[in-house]
Amino acid sequence: MKLILLGAPGAGKGTQAEIISEKYGIPAVSTGNILREAVKNQTRLGLEAKSYMDAGALVPDDVIISIIKERFKEPDCAGGFILDGMPRTVVQAEKLDEMGVEIDKALDIEVSDEDIIKRLSGRRVCSVCGSSYHVLYRPPAEEGVCDKCGGELIIRRDDQIETILDRLETYHRQTEPLKDYYEKRGKLVIVEGQEELADTTRLMLAAVEA
Ligand code: AMP
Numbered sequence: 001m002k003l004i005l006l007g008a009p010g011a012g013k014g015t016q017a018e019i020i021s022e023k024y025g026i027p028a029v030s031t032g033n034i035l036r037e038a039v040k041n042q043t044r045l046g047l048e049a050k051s052y053m054d055a056g057a058l059v060p061d062d063v064i065i066s067i068i069k070e071r072f073k074e075p076d077c078a079g080g081f082i083l084d085g086m087p088r089t090v091v092q093a094e095k096l097d098e099m100g101v102e103i104d105k106a107l108d109i110e111v112s113d114e115d116i117i118k119r120l121s122g123r124r125v126c127s128v129c130g131s132s133y134h135v136l137y138r139p140p141a142e143e144g145v146c147d148k149c150g151g152e153l154i155i156r157r158d159d160q161i162e163t164i165l166d167r168l169e170t171y172h173r174q175t176e177p178l179k180d181y182y183e184k185r186g187k188l189v190i191v192e193g194q195e196e197l198a199d200t201t202r203l204m205l206a207a208v209e210a
Contacts, residue, residue, distance in 0.1 A: 001026055001080040002102060003208065004087070004187075006178055007109035009167045010120040011193055014132045016109065016204050017084035023205070027076045030084040033130045034067055035059060036156075053158055056166030058174060061091045069099070088175045093182075106182035107207055109200065111193035113168055120164045124153040138197055 001024055005013040017028035035053060038046030045067070049059045068086055071077065087093040096103070111119070122135040124144075128151025133140050140147050158167065182188040189207045194200045 001082075001208075002104050003080075003082040004103055004106040004182070005082060005084050005109065006106055006175070006182070007193070008111060008113070008116050008171045008175075009164075010116045010123065011109040011111045012119075012197070012200055013084045013109060014130075015138070015197065016107075016201065017082050018131065019201055020082050020204070020208060024080075024082075024208075026080040026082055027074075028084055029068070029071055029077070029081050029086070030130070031059075031064055031067060031086040031088075032084070034071065036130070054163070056158055056163040057170060058088055061089055061095070064088070064092055065095050068096075072099075072101075087178060090177055090181055093178055103182075103187055105189050105208065106178070106187045107204065108179055108182075108188060108190050109193045109204075110190055115193070116168060117161075117164060120159050121161060123156065123159055125156055126151040127154045128152070137195075 003020065005017055007013050014030060014032075017030065020026070021028035035046070035049045039050050039053065040046070045063070048063065052059045064086060087096060119134065119137070122137070124133045124135065124140075125131065126133075126146035126149060129146060129149045131146055131148050132138070133146075133153055140153060144153050145151075146153060157163075179188055189210070191200065191203045191207050194203065
């Protein structure tokens with residue numbers, strides 16, 4: 001199974017990708033997590049990507065494409081994967097096609113800008129494993145501590161309000177055209193993001209299995 005998750009930043013792609021990954025035994029491949037790890041480790045990739053990420057802009061397509069090519073070589077991708085946050089531009093989508101990656105479905109989680117702002121400003125992520133939480137909607141069992149690995153929960157640098165607005169603008173301008181791209185290819189499935197996480201998950205799993 002090869003799936004793509006589309007949707008604005010904060011629509012719940014990361015959370016849904018984790019759930020689908022566990023349920024179907026396919027890896028969730030998040031270019032955002034790969035980039036954040038590189039920034040944390042101050043690798044060459046990390047140093048190159050950081051300024052774009054901090055500004056709420058997209059990292060250049062060629063950088064993303066080489067990351068994804070490397071990631072696909074890992075044996076866990078052999079039986080499929082769920083892409084979270086890639087492609088984010090039409091060029092990236094065309095590149096996946098050129099690489100011969102046959103996508104089964106592009107699942108688009110729709111959430112209004114107003115709700116995105118509420119969600120991102122309460123988001124917390126694990127500094128160790130990258131799992132996502134929300135202070136109101138998905139709190140961890142113990143405040144500030146990851147349920148999965150015990151790591152410290154932090155606010156992402158790019159979840160500051162000014163950066164959130166820049167990321168939303170980037171999303172509408174550069175990523176939203178992908179809906180049209182996958183619709184034309186008969187792959188697009190729209191999932192309306194719900195207030196309750198479990199409700200979105202139910203719609204999501206039904207869309208995967210339809
Ligand atoms: P995310 O965790 O998916 O919201 O990604 C965080 C940041 O990483 C984005 O705001 C971009 O700066 C960068 N990024 C992640 N994935 C991509 C991608 N496919 N193309 C370009 N930039 C990306």
